[in-house]
Amino acid sequence: MTDRIEGARTQSRLERAFQKHVLSHLLDDGMRGVEPLRGELLAGVGGRVLELGFGTGSNLPYYRGRTAGMSELVAIEPAEGLAELAKERLDRWTDRTGVPSRLEVLSGSRPLPFDDASFDRVVITFVLCSVRRADVMLAEARRVLAPGGRLVIAEHVGARPGAMRTAQRVVRPAWKALLGGCDPLTDARGAIAAAGFDTGALGDRRLELPWIVSSGLVGEATVASDAATDRAR
């Protein structure tokens, strides 16, 4: 079974209710188009796994548990209303798969309470666009990854120069204001490289999301050599 939800209750009842009963549906329904992508990306994820920005647990159906050699799933989600819902789903997942799990109500862009080199995979999907300190989140991901570990990524990103990028620039202020700071021009590849990952195996990909955020970056990044990290910075 999963542990209890860790973390102080700092959000108001209204905020938690909004997250649990409104935002959760927006996330679940609005992101159905990327479900095949989740399946493709997560099927081989094994070992001890940390997922940052767990949301409602949309990735859960696509982890293959012991079949893929998963030994534990640790989930981090700061929005308490989403975390309440996600914990119910995580408990059911653990009952079904037999893989231990736990959920902590924490920001993933602060120092995390995990040892260095203690995870085999860190999974981040559709989170970097709205995180205030993506640099800290990615530095923590790098710190907790064991040698040979991988960062598993799916993000919508700023498009290459052209009509889509121009449109992203135009709608950006309103989009960010309406959607909790979500930035259609996010440079996820640059941020991942600057945090010390080799992004060579990450691929550009058209996402089944609204057109304005359909430019994607998907795949796995490994820890780069120190020289490559210096070049990226």
Ligand SMILES: C[S@@+](CC[C@H](N)C(=O)[O-])C[C@H]1O[C@@H](n2cnc3c(N)ncnc32)[C@H](O)[C@@H]1O
């Ligand atoms: C668009 S949702 C994506 C949820 C899920 N990862 C998915 O693939 O559907 C973005 C999630 O990132 C979470 N988030 C925002 N800031 C965060 C932070 N600093 N640390 C961890 N998660 C964060 C939000 O609460 C939300 O659950």
